[in-house]
Amino acid sequence: MPARRFLALGALGLSALLVVPAVATASSEAAQQGHGADRRHDASGDSLRELADRVDLHVGVAVNTDQLAADPVYSGIVAREFGSVTPENAMKWALVEPTRGTYDWAAADALVASARANRQVVRGHTLVWHSQLPEWLADPSGSTTTFTPEELRTILRDHVKAEARHFRGRIRQWDVVNEAFNDDGTWRQSIWYQALGPGYVADAFRWAHEADPFAKLYYNDYNLEYTGPKSEAAYQLVKQLQAEGVPIDGVGFQTHLSTQYGFPNLRETMQRFADLGLEVAQTEVDVRTATGVAEGTQNVPASALHQYTQEAYWSQSMQACLLVRECVSYTVWGVGDANSWIPGVFPGEGAALLWDEALAPKPQYAVLHQDLELAAGAPDRRGAGGGRH
């Protein structure tokens, strides 16, 4: 896709010169006066998904299946703005197999059906993880269990195969293994690693591929965005898997960013993995910042500077994906700030998503929209309806 790369480069150059300062100036006003809500009625009128389609990219969202069923404003945004959906929780082990051997697919099935109706692809998340395991299997930290290694291997194989088989042919990308490494690059001491050693990863990919040969199989983790020991450990793992002929297709960069840290060298890191012959994706993007902690302020950025920095980070993360040819999808981790996991897990940080607590689009939405519009060739720019005088 040389065209996409050329246009995306254009987007980076243009936005470096024009977009970020312009949006930053408008944003505090927009935030205060609710102008962000008007953004989707702008001249182009295109949704994120329509723009992304033109550059062969899936822009996706993590979906709360309860809210999808209950809130028409929420489900309207999901259907209109996104070409891909991921269940935020509904495919995790604790939810699909609350009792050993008894599966409950209801919530996940409903999401897959809704995706089909909306012509969206589905990212499956996640088959093997240390977290959100059912109580019968492990303690809440996912580090202790009463099962023997032999039993655990059987349990893992049965689960991976049952879940991958259930959704066979309906999942575009599966996060087969999630978060296997610590930040220092050592293996996380999950029940899986302790009992089975690093070989559990290769096993899981093989089982998943047997059960669903159509899905692209991913290793997914956070902080891979930065050069460092964790990213290096994942890189070596992937190379090793490839050398052994294990069916791995992609690497997911969760991209949970915070403005208290510098922006990662995301483009370079994604390209490094892509150069191994893999797809890459940003799988759980959110950009948190310092906020108040009092009731009602958890999603109010501490200052205009915090807000501007968030906008710049959203823009740079999208541009990183647009600039890496193998970056096939960009998924944001939720719709509105009211339902984001961030304030609960990172006290004092929030406002991490593209829509506010009332589900009005924030300036962050406008930034992403504009980057995609530029990448798509800013189609109205020279046209009759382009608004140029």
Ligand code: XIL
């Ligand atoms: C989070 C969900 O957003 C929360 O609703 C849930 O309580 C905990 O998990 N990395 C992942 C995601 O891979 O599955 C996590 O999602 C966020 C961190």
